[in-house]
Amino acid sequence: MRVSATVPVGGEPTLTDSQPPPSKRALSIAFWIFPGFFGLFGVVFVVLLRVIPPPRPDVDNKYITDYFETHHSSILIGLGLLCLVFGGSAVANGFITYHMKRMSSGPVFAYVYMGGLAVGSIPGMLLVAVCWGAAALRPDREPRIIAMLYDLGMLSFNGQLGCFATAYLAFAIAILVDKNNIFPKWLAYLTIWQIVTEVIATQMWQQTSGPFAWNGSIAFWLAVVVFGVWLNCQGLMLKKATDDHPAGTRPPD
Amino acid sequence: MTESTSTSAVLADGRPIADGECSHLPGDTHMWVMVLGDLAIFGAYFLIYMVHRAMAPEAFLAAQQHLDVTIGVVNTMVLLTSSLFVALSVYAARSGRPDRAIKLTYAGGACGVLFVAIKAYEWSLELRSGHTVGNEFFSFYYVLTGVHMLHVTLGLIILGVSVRELRAPKRRRITLVEQGATYWHMVDLLWIVIFGLLYVVR
Amino acid sequence: MTTSATSHSGLRGITIAWIVLCVLTIGSWWLSPAHTGVPAVPSLPITVAVVVLGLIKSRLIIRYFMEVRSAPRWLRLATDCWLVALWAGTLIIYLY
Amino acid sequence: MQLLSGIDDLPRTANVRTQLMALWVTAISLALMLVAYAVFPGFWPPMSPEMSAEAVADFYRNNAGWIRFSMVTFNLCGLMLLPLFCVVTVQIKRMAAQSQAFAYCYLMATISGGTIFALAATIFATAAYRPNRDADLILVLNDLGWIVFVAPVGMALIQNLMLALAIYFDNGARPVYPRWVGHFALVVALAMAPAAFSMTVTSGPFAWNGAISFWLRNIAFGTFLVVLLVVSWKAVHRQAIDEGLTE
Numbered sequence: 001m002r003v004s005a006t007v008p009v010g011g012e013p014t015l016t017d018s019q020p021p022p023s024k025r026a027l028s029i030a031f032w033i034f035p036g037f038f039g040l041f042g043v044v045f046v047v048l049l050r051v052i053p054p055p056r057p058d059v060d061n062k063y064i065t066d067y068f069e070t071h072h073s074s075i076l077i078g079l080g081l082l083c084l085v086f087g088g089s090a091v092a093n094g095f096i097t098y099h100m101k102r103m104s105s106g107p108v109f110a111y112v113y114m115g116g117l118a119v120g121s122i123p124g125m126l127l128v129a130v131c132w133g134a135a136a137l138r139p140d141r142e143p144r145i146i147a148m149l150y151d152l153g154m155l156s157f158n159g160q161l162g163c164f165a166t167a168y169l170a171f172a173i174a175i176l177v178d179k180n181n182i183f184p185k186w187l188a189y190l191t192i193w194q195i196v197t198e199v200i201a202t203q204m205w206q207q208t209s210g211p212f213a214w215n216g217s218i219a220f221w222l223a224v225v226v227f228g229v230w231l232n233c234q235g236l237m238l239k240k241a242t243d244d245h246p247a248g249t250r251p252p253d
Numbered sequence: 254m255t256e257s258t259s260t261s262a263v264l265a266d267g268r269p270i271a272d273g274e275c276s277h278l279p280g281d282t283h284m285w286v287m288v289l290g291d292l293a294i295f296g297a298y299f300l301i302y303m304v305h306r307a308m309a310p311e312a313f314l315a316a317q318q319h320l321d322v323t324i325g326v327v328n329t330m331v332l333l334t335s336s337l338f339v340a341l342s343v344y345a346a347r348s349g350r351p352d353r354a355i356k357l358t359y360a361g362g363a364c365g366v367l368f369v370a371i372k373a374y375e376w377s378l379e380l381r382s383g384h385t386v387g388n389e390f391f392s393f394y395y396v397l398t399g400v401h402m403l404h405v406t407l408g409l410i411i412l413g414v415s416v417r418e419l420r421a422p423k424r425r426r427i428t429l430v431e432q433g434a435t436y437w438h439m440v441d442l443l444w445i446v447i448f449g450l451l452y453v454v455r
Numbered sequence: 456m457t458t459s460a461t462s463h464s465g466l467r468g469i470t471i472a473w474i475v476l477c478v479l480t481i482g483s484w485w486l487s488p489a490h491t492g493v494p495a496v497p498s499l500p501i502t503v504a505v506v507v508l509g510l511i512k513s514r515l516i517i518r519y520f521m522e523v524r525s526a527p528r529w530l531r532l533a534t535d536c537w538l539v540a541l542w543a544g545t546l547i548i549y550l551y
Numbered sequence: 552m553q554l555l556s557g558i559d560d561l562p563r564t565a566n567v568r569t570q571l572m573a574l575w576v577t578a579i580s581l582a583l584m585l586v587a588y589a590v591f592p593g594f595w596p597p598m599s600p601e602m603s604a605e606a607v608a609d610f611y612r613n614n615a616g617w618i619r620f621s622m623v624t625f626n627l628c629g630l631m632l633l634p635l636f637c638v639v640t641v642q643i644k645r646m647a648a649q650s651q652a653f654a655y656c657y658l659m660a661t662i663s664g665g666t667i668f669a670l671a672a673t674i675f676a677t678a679a680y681r682p683n684r685d686a687d688l689i690l691v692l693n694d695l696g697w698i699v700f701v702a703p704v705g706m707a708l709i710q711n712l713m714l715a716l717a718i719y720f721d722n723g724a725r726p727v728y729p730r731w732v733g734h735f736a737l738v739v740a741l742a743m744a745p746a747a748f749s750m751t752v753t754s755g756p757f758a759w760n761g762a763i764s765f766w767l768r769n770i771a772f773g774t775f776l777v778v779l780l781v782v783s784w785k786a787v788h789r790q791a792i793d794e795g796l797t798e
Binding site: 022023024025026027029030073076077079080081082083084085086087088089090091093094095097098101110114115117118119121122126130131133134137138141142145149247248249250251253 | 644660691694695698699704705707708712713747
């Protein structure tokens with residue numbers, strides 16, 4: 001429906017005709033939600049829910065129930081804060097989708113990126129808080145049920161592979177094909193490492209200790225470093241893409 | 254991928270790359286970011302592997318003995334030869350012989366496929382004799398060789414892009430061919446380190 | 456044509472590099488613990504040999520195949536730093 | 552709305568027509584969901600977080616039939632809100648250039664939010680599936696269901712925030728939505744926000760069955776959906792007029 005917005009129909013004034021001079025304030029608002037959200041995300045997962053750094057997978061039920069008893073309030077507050085702000089991921093990734101729509105590589109991979117992360121944010125981010133919230137909610141619950149919620153939360157948080165690998169793949173391919181240079185090519189290559197770390201994370205589904213477990217030096221720590229580098233680069237390049245965006249233009253439908 | 258840069262245009266004109274000349278960057282910066290980053294990450298894997306090995310040297314050494322070093326050596330030669338073909342293909346492309354370059358790239362790719370086939374055979378041997386990720390050495394073995402295989406597969410796709418580039422006479426971009434070759438040699442390089450650390454170290 | 460002369464020397468370079476790499480690979484076959492039949496024991500000399508051979512082999516690939524020999528200085532430095540960090544790190548962790 | 556004759560085959564005609572169909576789908580499913588909501592015994596009054604495992608299990612045993620009916624209806628009709636949200640996305644894309652950035656954020660938030668709603672209905676219905684299951688297990692499913700149903704308001708908040716921002720930046724001569732819709736979306740978002748922290752208390756207005764976390768949140772969102780439906784209907788109508796499809 002691009003026609004309706006840009007070409008006069010029947011001589012009537014169109015939506016774009018009598019606008020004030022183009023500005024980019026909306027874009028910078030959408031951009032600043034990105035660092036804001038990831039900052040809060042860090043607070044929730046590191047300080048409140050305490051899933052980063054991850055607790056051990058090789059522990060008994062006693063340890064787990066004690067863990068939830070000790071951190072009872074902070075986990076429930078973490079659940080609340082996450083429930084309040086986790087929509088920020090939709091803005092961060094929706095805004096990336098917007099820039100992907102500006103590429104010359106067609107809309108397909110922009111939609112794949114959007115779909116992959118819209119789905120992935122539920123098991124990959126919300127579910128751990130829900131499971132841990134349910135575990136912390138009733139300290140007198142049976143220990144074996146609490147232990148199951150502990151595993152369900154940690155594995156869904158750290159072990160979500162497909163949604164993110166799909167989104168990363170779409171992001172990388174779209175950048176490599178793009179000729180408008182919305183994002184630099186090296187960001188695409190960096191994104192490929194993200195896929196590799198997801199592939200390695202398959203191992204945490206069959207290890208309860210060692211370097212490939214969910215708290216392992218390779219499956220977790222190295223992956224977190226790679227993710228941190230990647231996220232910072234993506235944020236910086238998103239800033240650059242937003243700054244270079246000509247005001248008053250829109251991506252094709 | 255990227256547009257051809259001024260470097261490639263000069264090279265396409267046939268300007269020689271003299272030994273000792275320090276201005277020519279093979280491929281482009283973007284690909285080197287990828288390669289250096291990949292080397293850094295793999296370097297971290299290797300060092301973490303060595304740390305875990307140092308914590309249980311006997312167990313690792315005992316498990317290492319179940320690897321078939323002959324297959325490892327053969328696979329190393331296959332990959333080295335493949336690298337040679339790809340390196341020669343870059344030279345052929347630069348000296349204006351795209352047909353020869355395409356043939357050499359195909360030969361390099363065929364060696365890559367052979368490498369994957371031998372690797373799959375080796376995995377099936379190890380799995381059939383019961384060496385699974387339950388053993389710490391073998392979990393490193395499967396993950397490191399698995400991620401490396403992923404890189405080989407990606408490399409085969411990239412070589413395909415190089416061939417596509419060489420085939421189109423209108424826009425034959427040497428940088429792109431160089432990028433592909435650089436990536437392919439990195440796959441070779443990583444395998445050399447994996448071979449040394451998994452098969453040979455005591 | 457000057458191209459052919461320099462390109463010829465480059466070609467000779469990578470072919471020699473390939474031959475050396477293959478010889479070194481076959482050489483490391485002897486060192487491997489896998490085919491002795493008897494339980495292998497840790498061996499410092501062999502590990503040092505593996506590290507030295509690995510360093511030489513990876514540097515040959517970087518310098519000749521990847522053409523870093525004629526690349527800008529920053530790239531030569533970066534790759535050499537990686538090589539030193541990796542192989543020295545390996546040896547230090549082994550000794551420690 | 553009566554479309555002019557002779558423009559049936561134009562793509563822009565189909566665009567307007569399918570948007571109207573989408574709004575009908577959502578309107579009908581909203582009515583069905585209202586019925587399901589009215590007959591869910593767990594909402595009259597909302598189950599207290601202080602109920603014991605035995606009491607919760609008994610509740611599911613005694614009301615299994617109605618719980619199944621309402622949760623299956625929620626499951627079936629819940630995501631049929633998506634047609635409305637997609638119409639809103641299309642309308643945001645008709646706005647001024649600046650507002651475009653919010654369209655994809657809005658769409659993403661609706662997809663995630665819809666998934667969460669479906670998840671809640673699934674968990675409640677699973678608890679009712681085998682009423683003779685261990686009371687402890689029914690209790691944990693009940694807890695999970697209530698957490699997922701009440702707490703994750705973040706996606707709805709972002710949805711409303713994105714819509715409000717898009718409306719505010721739609722500064723052309725003929726805005727797609729009137730400005731008060733943006734204000735109203737923000738007010739609804741504020742009313743829903745406290746529910747996020749409902750798990751930190753087990754009684755009072757902020758608990759998951761409380762006046763603020765349950766009643767205010769659900770009534771605010773329900774009202775907003777109806778309002779959004781009406782204003783979207785009008786927006787599509789204006790689109791038809793702008794494009795010369797009707798008078």
